[in-house]
Amino acid sequence: MSETTGKTKVAIIGSGNIGTDLMIKVMRTSEHLEMGAMVGIDPNSDGLARAKRFGFATTAEGVDGLMALEGFDDIEIIFDATSAKAHVHNAGKLTPLGKRLIDLTPAAIGPYVVPAVNLDDHLDAPNVNMVTCGGQATIPIVNAVSRVVPVAYAEIVASISSKSAGPGTRANIDEFTETTSAAIVEVGGAERGKAIIILNPAEPPLIMRDTVFCLVDAPDESMHDEIRASIEKMVGDVAAYVPGYRLKQQVQINAIPADQPVHTLTDGRRPSHQVSAFLEVEGAAHYLPAYAGNLDIMTSAGLQVAERIAARKAATA
Template sequence: MENQKIGAAIIGSGNIGTDLMIKIMRNSKYLKFVAMVGIDPESDGLARAKRMGAAVTHEGVEGLVKLPEFKEVKIVFDATSANAHIKNNEILQLYGVHVIDLTPAAIGPYTVPVCNLEDNLSAPNINMVTCGGQATIPIVSAVNDITPVFYAEIVASISSNSAGPGTRANIDEFTETTAAALRVLGGAKSSKAIIILNPAEPPILMRDTVYCLVTGNNCNDEIKTAIEKRVAEVATYVPGYRLKQDIQFDPIPSDEIDLFPELKGKSGTKVSVFLEVEGAAHYLPAYAGNLDIMTSAALVCADAMAKNIQ
């Protein structure tokens, strides 16, 4: 029943916030979209939200808490920027709402649905890491479930057209937050994250390359099975998430082992995984898989939290 759903609001009326709004209205089982918040009174996101019957304000989080509809809100998505989220979260926590952070601010625990959603259902604030993190952490975690990952490196390549002001302003936070989450959630002992904004025309789909360094070379079949299973799990909520080509296993030559101190003189294997993420094109273009995977993951988390609140 509609009146049994949990009220939700979105701060950030740009591309991510607008796409998320449409996903909530079309796909959510437990959320009722109540309000859209922005700072530009002329934004397309606010206009669309108003046409769809939601309350709107261009006065930021301060305007949200003044809306009569705010009393219905139990979950708030923040799709602004890392710096803005700090203030937004401070105000929202005064009202006891659950905050889902789509910025790299990382105030709350890193959350990737297939890795640790159930652990964070009651958290006052959860962090969705980054688009690159949502795409690659599940893979590193899957490999680490089979054998320890001594080093993980990911390269996220996205269309320059799908990188808005927030993404561009948060490049440093992207690399730092993603690398940290590869260790915390992925289980890697050490890690690195790289993002590339590709200006190609026509725009490219999101591509993610994952490198994992593991010891030995006797569990390749188990690693392959674990990765394929994890890809299928992520694809249940991001249908455009897929392997782009076969998983590669490259033994580290004996004369190069010393170049990898993580191996401590043992034999090792580099596992290379190549991913592609195509968006659902609810509001964003299909090439913006980097944004779609964030909104899709956030909705999965919010629905689970709303179900837990009921």
């Protein structure tokens, strides 16, 4: 913690789109955090150049360069915005040094955290995983449904602009589907989960869109009202830290036709209804374009976790 400001110092590994947007958010919106260092591997990256102009410590030597910085000991929280494979390497070096890691890759070394669902459950974990952009957008909806009625199967489709998918995102496509699917079950509360991501090359670039399908037993109309109310409340909870997060249209709850083979998704059981929610995520445009809501929701979620960790520490200091 800084002796002059009383704020918790953070470092960001990854000077690409996500890392740079996160740096801007820390500077403009954070109450309890301050930048300590920006770390990359490309000395010509825009993120490192901006960090230098702002007067922050920088290195283009990756995690080893970070550990060699003069102010490294003062840094308490480190965001990793690289790739799943790189995070495994970075965590291996930083965790033994007592640094708190917030993983914005799909590496899933630590517990999954979706702030609107389980923010307070893992604040003591040395390494927390922010799942994926699709997970941050859709898992709250699955959880909202599962709070009302058991979810036998949940499927999410995340459609993002191809322009908003940088090298790290593209390198993590396989991990995206695996990590998101697992978190739909572990955090969302579904019995089974599946995740699909679409990189849309349309021009002009399209805003992030997400579709959530849940198979449930909900024959009672009053239960439909409870499900819709639970989803609408959850959308408000997420929008509190991602203002561009919203329902695109009213939640649909439809009876499943007798000839629809949903039993192949639910271990032989036949749920009675399908719940469908359609979302869009508009970015805050702090650094990234507004269409890149997929990246904005990741940086906003990661910042929420770090803020809560730092606020709790400040309250007990």
